[in-house]
Amino acid sequence: MENLLSWIVATAVTIPLLAWYLVYIITVKTTRKKKFSFRLAVDVSTIFFILSVHFILVELLGQSFLLVILLMIIGAAGAFTVLHWKMKDDVEIHKVIKGAWRFNFLLFSTGYIVLVLIGLVHRILSV
Template identity: 35%
Template structure:
């Protein structure tokens, strides 16, 4: 009965990897520098990564941490804006938003891999 829900959750959890890889290949058609292609792919997959981490936490821990994720994202944004204002005196929003978005990618990619490894280890322990 809930087979479609399980399949949907699995697709959502794997979607950031697929979006990242597809973005790398498609952006290779017009972006020559590999570092810029990686950054473009990271920018494209960040939102999917945040959603996947949310669903990963639901699957692993049994309840939603969406409020905490949103609180973390808002707090991180405020800290980055304050740091940029203190460092440069004037806020360059394009630069701040790009840095925020890429930091979110990095942090949520680490969290994604950590939850993935935790899920594997937890399932192996439960099988014993």
Template identity: 40%
Template sequence: MGTFLSSAAAIFITLPILFYVLIFTIVKQMTRNHRKALNAAIYSTTFILIFSVHFLVVTIWENSYLFVIILFMLITAVFFTILHWKTREEIIYKKVFAGYWRLNFLLFSFFYIGLIIFGVITRAKDLIFNV
């Protein structure tokens, strides 16, 4: 059972889109509500994307920058909260966290795609010129 769980975690961290599709499909079948399925998939996939970006950074640069990722997320949370306060003049924590988490999904999706492209180009360049 432990091997199955670790293999599933490795697959989902390597390909977070599979996790997104799986969660979306399961919630959509259970609730028959597209919006709830979309939100559940986005909220749960954000964790996977954060770990995916971390492991891509470790693979590409052979150093862990998890502290930088967490610091980036905290700074983003502060700016997002200030922006919410300036526009609404009241902080509604549930809405702030939901918007912040969706923003993290978007940002880490871009980081993931960018790191995948960067990693493939870097490895291809190394293979071509270091033959």
């Protein structure tokens, strides 16, 4: 059972698009709400995109950028807090966290795709 769980987590970190798709399909089948399922899949798979970007950077560059990644996440949360405060004059923490988390999905999913392409080109050129 431990091997199965570790295999699932390793696959989700290695291929976060698969994790997003599986969460989306399972949620659509159980709730029949596509909009809710899409948002839940984004929220759940964000952590997998963050981890995969970290591990790809470690593989490509040979060092960890975890501190930089954490600072980017905190910076996005800070920026969303300031923007929300400027627009609404009152900070609704739930909306700020949700907005920052979904922005991190966009940021790290784009980073994942770019890093995978860079990794492929690097591997092809090194052959």
